[in-house]
Amino acid sequence: MSKIAVLGERESVLMFRALGLETVFAESRETAVKELHRLAREDTSIIYVTEDLAQQMLGEIAKYKESISPAVILIPGKGGKLGIAQEQLRSAVERAVGADIS
Amino acid sequence: MANATINPTRMELTRLKGRLKTAVRGHKLLKDKRDELMKQFLEVVRRNKELRASVEKGLEQSNTAFAVASAVLLPEMLEQALLYPKQSVALEVGSRNIMSVMVPTYQFQTRSANAAEIYPYGFAQTSGELDTAVEGLGKVFEDMLELAQVEKTMQLLAQDIEKTRRRVNALEYVMIPDLKKNIRYISMKLEENERGNTTRLMKVKDMMLQQAHDFRPPAQ
Numbered sequence: 001m002s003k004i005a006v007l008g009e010r011e012s013v014l015m016f017r018a019l020g021l022e023t024v025f026a027e028s029r030e031t032a033v034k035e036l037h038r039l040a041r042e043d044t045s046i047i048y049v050t051e052d053l054a055q056q057m058l059g060e061i062a063k064y065k066e067s068i069s070p071a072v073i074l075i076p077g078k079g080g081k082l083g084i085a086q087e088q089l090r091s092a093v094e095r096a097v098g099a100d101i102s
Numbered sequence: 103m104a105n106a107t108i109n110p111t112r113m114e115l116t117r118l119k120g121r122l123k124t125a126v127r128g129h130k131l132l133k134d135k136r137d138e139l140m141k142q143f144l145e146v147v148r149r150n151k152e153l154r155a156s157v158e159k160g161l162e163q164s165n166t167a168f169a170v171a172s173a174v175l176l177p178e179m180l181e182q183a184l185l186y187p188k189q190s191v192a193l194e195v196g197s198r199n200i201m202s203v204m205v206p207t208y209q210f211q212t213r214s215a216n217a218a219e220i221y222p223y224g225f226a227q228t229s230g231e232l233d234t235a236v237e238g239l240g241k242v243f244e245d246m247l248e249l250a251q252v253e254k255t256m257q258l259l260a261q262d263i264e265k266t267r268r269r270v271n272a273l274e275y276v277m278i279p280d281l282k283k284n285i286r287y288i289s290m291k292l293e294e295n296e297r298g299n300t301t302r303l304m305k306v307k308d309m310m311l312q313q314a315h316d317f318r319p320p321a322q
Contacts, residue, residue, distance in 0.1 A: 002193050002194075002195050003193070004191060004193055004247075011168075011169070011172060012165065014168075014172075014180070014181075014184055015164060015165075015168045015184070015235050015236065015239060016239065017184040017185075017187050017222075018184055018187055018188075018189065018221070018222055018236040018239060018240075019187070019189055019191065019239060019240065019243055020187040020188075020189040020190035020191050020212075021191065045193055045195045045206070045208065046193070046208070046247070046250045048246070048250075065257050065261070066257075066258075066261055068197065068204055068205070068206055068254070068258065069195070069206065071206065071250045071251070071253065071254035073246075073249060073250045073253055073254075075157065075158075075161055075246070076158050076161050076162055076165065077165070078165055078169065080162060080165075081158045081162065085154060085158075086154065089147065089150060089151065089154070089253075089256070092147075092256060092257060092260040093147055093260070095260055095261075095264050096140070096143055096259070096260040096261075096263040096264055096267075097140070097263075098267065
């Protein structure tokens with residue numbers, strides 16, 4: 001059995017506790033990066049990261065793109081959706097197909 | 103591959119022909135792999151888009167409700183209400199093989215199947231907005247898990263398609279033309295040697311005949 005974690009600002013993440021997910025608060029880039037790597041090391045299968053936090057550390061998140069675990073998934077945080085996840089989907093399609101088809 | 107480095111010998115020719123055969127076969131196989139991966143990929147992308155849209159919508163609703171709840175309730179109360187979750191999720195991670203790309207599959211088991219049992223607090227001290235947030239979250243959670251699976255699959259496939267595409271292109275535009283060029287070069291060289299040899303023999307024959315009995319070939 002493996003873990004699911006949610007990483008983000010306190011206000012965005014607190015409600016996920018009701019689902020029984022592991023919640024990790026991070027307000028700054030440094031803590032977020034540190035926590036992200038810690039979660040990955042501790043064999044967390046899915047890490048949900050709020051987009052507000054993710055946009056500050058896209059490079060760090062990209063490191064986990066190529067490995068099968070963990071899956072780092074962006075979710076909208078308290079600031080609403082920023083469209084980063086959609087942008088990433090678009091660029092992945094572009095990379096694979098060689099042209100933007102969407 | 104520079105022409106200067108290859109030996110125009112029969113052995114080299116056979117070797118190159120063998121390599122060309124392998125390259126052509128590999129090219130065909132990789133091309134098939136790429137096409138199939140692409141087919142799967144586009145399906146995954148479509149599903150990913152749907153799921154992302156629904157997850158983002160659900161989470162935004164929950165977020166709004168939760169923002170109201172945290173405005174209404176004391177922070178300590180909120181913390182306390184959510185401190186000890188009633189619900190828990192056991193996640194089972196498997197893997198699936200799509201055209202030799204390993205992608206994860208997630209299977210989850212919630213501790214209580216009853217949707218009404220996810221509230222980890224009594225209703226007396228909390229506001230209705232919190233209930234809305236938690237309820238919405240419970241509904242969107244299944245989609246969130248599938249989104250994780252689909253999005254990871256999408257990323258892994260995209261990466262593998264790129265790799266396969268590069269290989270196909272390298273074979274098609276570099277390896278195969280180079281091999282063909284070299285094979286042509288060697289066979290031309292061998293034919294040229296053969297012709298050179300024939301003329302030499304003819305010349306030697308003439309010389310020998312002349313030596314033997316002063317024979318002259320008929321003038322042409």
